[in-house]
Amino acid sequence: MASEIISKLEWRYATKKFDSTKILSEEKLNILKHSFNLTATSYGLQPLKMIVISDSEVKNKLVPITMDQTQVGDASHVLVLCKEAKVDGKYIKEYFNKVEETRNTPRSILSPFETFLVNDFSEKSKESLDNWMAKQVYLAMGNLLTVCALEGIDSCPIEGFLPEKYNELLKLNELGLESVLVLAVGYRAEDDFFADLKKVRRGVDEVIIEMK
Numbered sequence: 001m002a003s004e005i006i007s008k009l010e011w012r013y014a015t016k017k018f019d020s021t022k023i024l025s026e027e028k029l030n031i032l033k034h035s036f037n038l039t040a041t042s043y044g045l046q047p048l049k050m051i052v053i054s055d056s057e058v059k060n061k062l063v064p065i066t067m068d069q070t071q072v073g074d075a076s077h078v079l080v081l082c083k084e085a086k087v088d089g090k091y092i093k094e095y096f097n098k099v100e101e102t103r104n105t106p107r108s109i110l111s112p113f114e115t116f117l118v119n120d121f122s123e124k125s126k127e128s129l130d131n132w133m134a135k136q137v138y139l140a141m142g143n144l145l146t147v148c149a150l151e152g153i154d155s156c157p158i159e160g161f162l163p164e165k166y167n168e169l170l171k172l173n174e175l176g177l178e179s180v181l182v183l184a185v186g187y188r189a190e191d192d193f194f195a196d197l198k199k200v201r202r203g204v205d206e207v208i209i210e211m212k
Contacts, residue, residue: 005150012149015156015184016194018074022187023054028151029077032185035147036079039140043117045095047087047133048140049177051080051170058169065165066182071156076186080166081140082177083133086126089118137180144183158182 024032029052036050053059054077062072072078084091096114100107121129141157148155159181166172166179188195201207 008149008152009146010199012145012155013194013197013199015071015154015186015188015192017189017192018071018076018154018156018184018186019189020074020186022076024076024153024186028153031151032079032144032147032153035143036081036140039143041136041139042132044099045087045092046136047084047091048137048180049082049084049175050140051082051172051177051179053078053080053170061169062161062166062182065169066158066161069156069158069160071158071184072182074186074189075156075184077184079144079183079185080170080172080179081137081181081183082172082179083130083137085173085176085178087121087129087133089122092117092121134180141181141183148185153185154188156184158184 033050033052037046041047053062056073059075059078060073062078063070066072092114096107096110099105099110124132145155145157147153161179161182163179166182167177170179172179
C-alpha cells in the first residue's frame with residue numbers, strides 16, 4: 001500500500017493542459033467534496049468553504065482574471081477555496097452548539113474552551129485572523145491534491161489569480177466569503193508536454209532531518 005501511494009504521488013503534477021471533453025463523474029466529485037469537508041483545521045472551526053464551478057461560460061470568464069491560465073477554462077471543474085469573511089464569537093458559539101449536538105457533550109464541559117476561544121479571537125486583529133484562516137485553506141488544498149492523486153484525478157493548484165475579481169464575479173462577498181486559492185481538476189490532455197517531465201525534488205535525505 002505504501003509503495004502504491006508513493007507511485008500515485010509521483011504520478012501527479014500541476015497539470016498545464018486539461019482535456020475539456022473529459023468530465024469528472026459525480027462519484028469522483030463527491031469524493032473531493034467530502035475530502036474537503038474532512039480536512040483538518042485549527043480547533044476544528046472550519047473557517048472555509050469551497051465553490052464548485054462546472055459551467056463553461058463561468059469558467060471561461062475566469063481565465064482573464066487567472067493570469068490567462070487556460071487550465072480554469074478547460075478543466076472539468078474549478079474549485080475556489082475560500083475563507084470566511086470573519087470568524088467572531090457568534091461563529092464560535094455555533095461551532096460549539098454543533099459539538100454539543102453531535103457528541104452529546106454537556107455544555108458545562110465545553111464552556112471553558114468555548115469561552116477561551118471567544119475571548120482569544122476577540123483580541124486578534126483582522127490581519128491576524130485573515131492569515132490564520134488562509135492557512136486553513138492551504139491545509140485543505142494540500143489534502144485535496146493528495147486525494148486527487150489517489151483517485152487518479154489530475155489537478156492544478158493556482159495562486160496566480162485576482163482574488164478581488166473572483167469575489168466580484170462569483171459574488172462571494174454576498175456569501176460572506178473571500179477567495180484564497182483555486183484548484184482546477186479534471187483529466188490531462190494527451191499532448192500536455194509537462195505530463196512526462198521528471199519531478200525535480202531535493203531528495204528525501206536532503207529535506208528530512210531525523211533527531212534520535
